[in-house]
Amino acid sequence: MLHLSAEVKQALAENKPVVALESTIIAHGFPYPENFQLGLELEGLLRAEGVVPATIGILGGKLKVGLTEDELHYIAQTRDIPKASLRDIPALVALGLDGATTVATTMQIAHLAGIKVFVTGGIGGVHRGAEESFDISADLQALATYNLMVVCAGAKSVLDLPKTLEVLESQGTMVVGYQTEHFPAFYLRDSGLKVDYAMDEPAQIVKTFRTKEALGIPGGMVVATPIPPQDELDSGQFDAWLETILGEVAAQGVQGKNVTPYILGRLHEISEGETVKANIALVKNNLLLGAKLAHIYCLGA
Ligand code: PSU
Ligand code: MN
Numbered sequence: 001m002l003h004l005s006a007e008v009k010q011a012l013a014e015n016k017p018v019v020a021l022e023s024t025i026i027a028h029g030f031p032y033p034e035n036f037q038l039g040l041e042l043e044g045l046l047r048a049e050g051v052v053p054a055t056i057g058i059l060g061g062k063l064k065v066g067l068t069e070d071e072l073h074y075i076a077q078t079r080d081i082p083k084a085s086l087r088d089i090p091a092l093v094a095l096g097l098d099g100a101t102t103v104a105t106t107m108q109i110a111h112l113a114g115i116k117v118f119v120t121g122g123i124g125g126v127h128r129g130a131e132e133s134f135d136i137s138a139d140l141q142a143l144a145t146y147n148l149m150v151v152c153a154g155a156k157s158v159l160d161l162p163k164t165l166e167v168l169e170s171q172g173t174m175v176v177g178y179q180t181e182h183f184p185a186f187y188l189r190d191s192g193l194k195v196d197y198a199m200d201e202p203a204q205i206v207k208t209f210r211t212k213e214a215l216g217i218p219g220g221m222v223v224a225t226p227i228p229p230q231d232e233l234d235s236g237q238f239d240a241w242l243e244t245i246l247g248e249v250a251a252q253g254v255q256g257k258n259v260t261p262y263i264l265g266r267l268h269e270i271s272e273g274e275t276v277k278a279n280i281a282l283v284k285n286n287l288l289l290g291a292k293l294a295h296i297y298c299l300g301a
Contacts, residue, residue, distance in 0.1 A: 001093050002112055004054075005066025011052040012114055017294035019046055019287070020065075020110035020118040020148075023057035026072065027081050027100035028261040029121070030276060031268065036076035038280060040069070042287060049291035054115060056106045058084055061096035065113045075100060083257050086138045103150065104142035107220060111146040116209075116297050119151045119290035121283045122186040123222065125164030127259060128246065135259065136167065143220045144171040149209050149297075151223045151290040153282040154184035154191060158242060158263050161191045168222065174212070175222045176205055178289055184226035187233040187278045195224060202292040210300055225289050231281035233274060241270045 004012070011018045026039045043053035055067045057075050064071065075081060075098075084092055084099030086108060092099045101109060103123050110118050124137025143150065155164055165183060168175055175183065177195035185191035199205050209221050226232075245266045248254075254262045267275040 001061075001063055002109070003062045003064050004113055005064075005068070007052055008054045008066035008113070015298050017051045017291065017298050018054050018115050018117070019051050019290045019294050020106055020113075020115045021046075021053060021055040022103060022106040022118075022120050023055060023067075023075050023100040024083055024102045024106075025121055025283075026055075026076050027078070028083055029264055029279070032076055032079070034276070036073050038283075039072045039076060042283065045284060045287050046291055049288065049295075051291045051294050054110070054113070056101050056109050058089070058092050058097070058099035058101065058105075060098065061093045063089070063093065063109050063112070065109060065115070083261070085257065086142060102137075102139065104138040107139075107142040107146040107148055107150065110148055115148065117149050117151065117290050117294040119283070119286050121153060121279055121286070122155045123150065123152050124260065125155045125159040125161070126167055128158070128160045130160060130163060133255075135256070137260075140164070140167050140171065140173075143168065143173045143222065145218060146220055147213060147218060148220045149205065149223050149290075149293055150220050151225065151286045151293065153186050153227050153286060154224045156186040156263075157188065157191065157238070158246070158260075161185060161193055165193055171219070172217075173219055173222060174208070175224060176208065178202075178205065178223055178225040180224070180226055182226075184224050186282065187227060187238055187275060188235050189226040189229065189232050202289065203296055206293055206296040206300065209297070223289065223293070225286060227278060227282040228285050231278050231285075233271075233278050241267060241275075244270065
């Protein structure tokens with residue numbers, strides 16, 4: 001059921017650095033063909049840092065770890081490929097179906113493959129209004145369960161960030177800020193909320209993760225790094241866009257797994273590409289940190 005590419009398999013066997021990437025941001029996070037170009041570019045950036053990229057997706061019921069260019073293109077082009085959450089994997093495998101993996105499912109599959117570092121844009125979390133809707137991303141469940149460092153630019157302020165941090169705390173997930181004391185808010189450098197620990201050195205992050213592993217404490221670690229200052233969006237502008245879109249979500253009754261892709265798509269439209277640009281910039285920034293963590297992790301084995 002688990003299909004590692006030859007390159008990923010060899011790298012893991014030889015204790016070479018590997019970084020996992022998700023496929024939902026390709027399938028549902030960006031428009032085609034930019035999403036395909038971005039997928040290739042992200043893999044190229046990792047290779048340039050001496051890291052083997054392992055983009056994860058589900059194709060014909062196979063849990064793929066390390067996609068070929070054709071497979072990446074297929075996922076980028078197939079707009080209606082289902083977003084696969086934690087509970088979907090057994091059915092997709094059993095029925096031989098396709099799925100784009102979210103943070104949650106990418107963590108689950110990366111964990112099965114033995115990968116320790118995963119880079120994404122932003123994690124899912126507790127949605128605004130969750131006290132009514134109960135909409136809490138399965139990403140948080142996965143972070144409570146699977147032993148990986150998850151490098152991200154925090155979480156989008158489309159979510160309820162204070163509640164997201166509360167849940168992470170309740171379930172025992174560490175949240176580390178890389179060179180910041182503040183939890184970043186994806187397009188914005190600072191959500192106004194604090195992280196548990198600010199760490200300036202990647203080696204401190206890996207040492208903490210290794211300590212968690214040595215103690216047998218389950219679950220992942222959120223490694224949050226803010227978007228570079230030159231790429232940050234204007235917060236007043238962003239809030240105005242968001243307010244419009246959340247109004248549409250309520251008016252149109254967008255629900256469940258459609259909420260996140262809807263908000264992302266509309267942000268891209270309303271901002272005339274500004275949010276896409278910022279999103280690409282922050283993912284690239286996250287990748288560079290992820291590459292460092294993967295290298296350092298390998299030294300300690
Ligand atoms: N946040 C983003 N961009 C994304 C996602 C989240 O800024 O593309 C995607 C990720 O794949 C994440 C998923 O795991 O949305 C969360 O969706 P939900 O809230 O339905 O769990
Ligand atoms: Mn949800």
